[in-house]
Amino acid sequence: MSNDDQEELARRAAAGDSAALNELLGLIRPNVLRRCARFLPCWQDAEEACQDVLLQVARNIDRFEGRSAFSTWLHVVIANSARQTYRSLKRRAAEEAHEHPPVEVPDPRTTSVIAGSRLDLLDALERIEARKPELVAPMVLRDICQLEYREIAVQLSIPEGTVKSRIHQARGQVREYLTQGM
Template identity: 30%
Template sequence: MDLMSRARAGDGEAFRALTEPHRRELQVHCYRMLGSFQDAEDALQDTMLAAWRGLDRFDGRATLRTWLYRIATNRCLDALRSARRRPARQWDVPGTEPPEPTGLGEIHWLEPYPDALLDDAFGVPLGPEARYEQTESISLAFVTALQVLPPRQLAVLILRDVLGFRAHEVAQMLDTTVESVKSALKRARAGMRRRLPVPREQPPARDSAAEEEIVAKFVSAYESADIDALVALFTDDVFMSMPPIPLEYRGRDSVARFCAFLFASGRRSELAPTRANGQPALEVYRPTPAGRRGAGLFVLTLAGGRISALTRFDETVLGFGLPQSLPGAPAPASATGAEDSTQEVARCGR
């Protein structure tokens, strides 16, 4: 008896053998649609449960992979229509008031996706209609831009331009016509052109000496509260956001004021390197009486030899393989660094 026959007869191991090769790419698909690691995991579990219960309805006219994508896409559309989103959170550090932001973010539910989980997903060949590189299509800028699209346009763009499914395949997945798919794709592409920033310079290659140098400079400047060294790493139009807090800061002076405010408040952190969304990332550790505890994640977007975007996630996401806490006493913060940062707040506020 083959795997499909065994799975239809109720063999759970056979079902896992059939679906496991597609699990990680389906999770990434759900993440692109929902923008949240946790929501994507929930949608993946719903997909697998629906596939298990509905295996008798798989008629073999499409591949099992395509059938699973159909289920996953529609589960994500259901989640988007239900509007169950992680709520925005207000600034809640007692005794501090951040500088006036340049804007308020809409996508407060955004979460990072660990690079450690991407290998299996990126090993799958894309279809002939794909227009985006795999690494580009998981970047924070790309995922953020996707979240603004209407749900049906979002699904069509991912299925067509990211995964490379043909128009008739997408029409079957969404129970619609090829003409509707083409129309939705045209509008989705226009929306992405408006929202997706075009980098003036390409980032350094992954794990290259140039990338490592920028990250090392950022770590050194941030851990020592050296505002001048930190600002020197930013592009003129650098952008900083911090989901789920909706505050956004755009431009070197604005981001400098916020970083100087953090340093002046006496908050100190240690940073440990990792990767998220195909980009360099840093786990944030804060001092506690028992040592240092994970307190979030920075994801850096690089342009040439500088940082063009800085996303600070306040909550640690599972999957990065880093410890939740570190033993031992934290490195002492320099009094001079805090004093200089206080002066910088005053200077930036003029």
């Protein structure tokens, strides 16, 4: 199915066509899962985020206005849901650690470098979001979702120059955070 077909399904679903919504959800699921896996190092966590994204799409498709491509709108939903899943998992892990201190500490030599890098990036984004939340979305949409500056500007309703500036600032802060942790 082409992108045009997906866009048409999204428009029909936004207009209240439940058959189009079901078809759209089935169509986007594999892509959503792959994109969630870019954020979250554990496949089960990516699957949890994927289910959350599909639920958010089903609940909020009527908010899709067609100002940007459906895929752009979907990237924003994916990024927000994956980051929320990460925060939720982090909170649960902290609660469990408090209730049941871990017996075994993972060996850093056997921990995936990619997984560790993703977690470091998510931690950095969380720190930035606490201080300057407006910097996070543009960077995530550009560097993780790989959207064009123009698409990000449309999605966030800000000028393209502002998008570039915020991405530059966010990257600098992420770099600073990551080099402190080393």
